[in-house]
Amino acid sequence: MSAALLTSRPAGNDTTLLLTLSNPGVRNALHPDMYAAGIEALHAAQQDASIAAIVITGAEQFFCAGGNLHRLLDNRAKDPSIQAQSIDLLAAWITALRTCSKPVLAAVEGAAAGAGFSLALACDLIVAADDAKFAMSYARVGLTPDGGGSWFLAQALPPQFAAEVLFEGKPISAARLHKLGLINRLATTGTVLQTTLAWAQELASVSPHALAHIKMLLGAARKQPLATHLLAERDSFVQALHHHDALEGIQAFLAKRPPRYRST
Structure with a gap:
């Protein structure tokens, strides 16, 4: 083989x-x-x-x-x-x-x-x-x-x-x-x-949208100064907040139930 x-x-x-x-x-x-x-x-x-x-x-x-x-x-x-x-x-x-x-x-x-x-x-x-x-x-x-x-x-x-x-x-x-x-x-x-x-x-129980952006931020952190990275974190956070995963995650946390993330 x-x-x-x-x-x-x-x-x-x-x-x-x-x-x-x-x-x-x-x-x-x-x-x-x-x-x-x-x-x-x-x-x-x-x-x-x-x-x-x-x-x-x-x-x-x-x-x-x-x-x-x-x-x-x-x-x-x-x-x-x-x-x-x-x-x-x-x-x-x-x-x-x-x-x-x-x-x-x-x-x-x-x-x-x-x-x-x-x-x-x-x-x-x-x-x-x-x-x-x-x-x-x-x-x-x-x-x-x-x-x-x-x-x-x-x-x-x-x-x-x-x-x-x-x-x-x-x-x-x-x-x-x-x-x-x-x-x-x-x-x-x-x-x-x-x-x-x-x-x-x-x-698999974590927000796939959040994981994707966190992985991107970790990669970017190796090659950009803090000031630039803080802006990238801001933009990522705002975009994530208005994504349906954040709505589901926050509602699930407040309701004390497991989140049910759907495919993006």
Whole structure:
């Protein structure tokens, strides 16, 4: 079986789209076919009002080993543009994850290495097994990061620790990253996907309109000064107040009942 990104709706949780990295024999190593499928799946999810959240995981309780070194060796014999095109497609998938208006959660068992780590970092929330490992192992094979790995780590970690992770390329425990806030929740091995799907289902009870705009504000906060961001928050708040989700949410809160948000 070749590399593939499998899509499904988990039983009993039809508001969540599950994307499973599958590349048997090479620990779900990434492939351009996966990138293209991921972009297509996110585009479809964006248009499907019945999908409230997206979960990315790996087959056979292993998230992703990153790039396939055998494929990279083969690409050395080809024009450099071939590898550049592959990285551009990965970047397009990472961008689609960041710009998708719906929450994206990573469920990490085993390990997330190289671009697999970058992929997990591109998600909004990360749930990991308490014994999972994360590694930006590029430098150990003479390479440099792709998929936004260096950008995400520089944003999320103290400068010295980000440098350590990237310079050494050694595995970092999920527990250590959890203490630093890079991982949201730890779960017992074998229960990570179940835990993540339950969280995704919980997010389905929150206003989809509010979540979309909060995700947009978080992304914008990384690149604009406070004065500009305060204006963006004002405009978002006013627009949200006059959206039907706010009417339902406020009325439900005052009536002490669960809100019933309808598709936008």
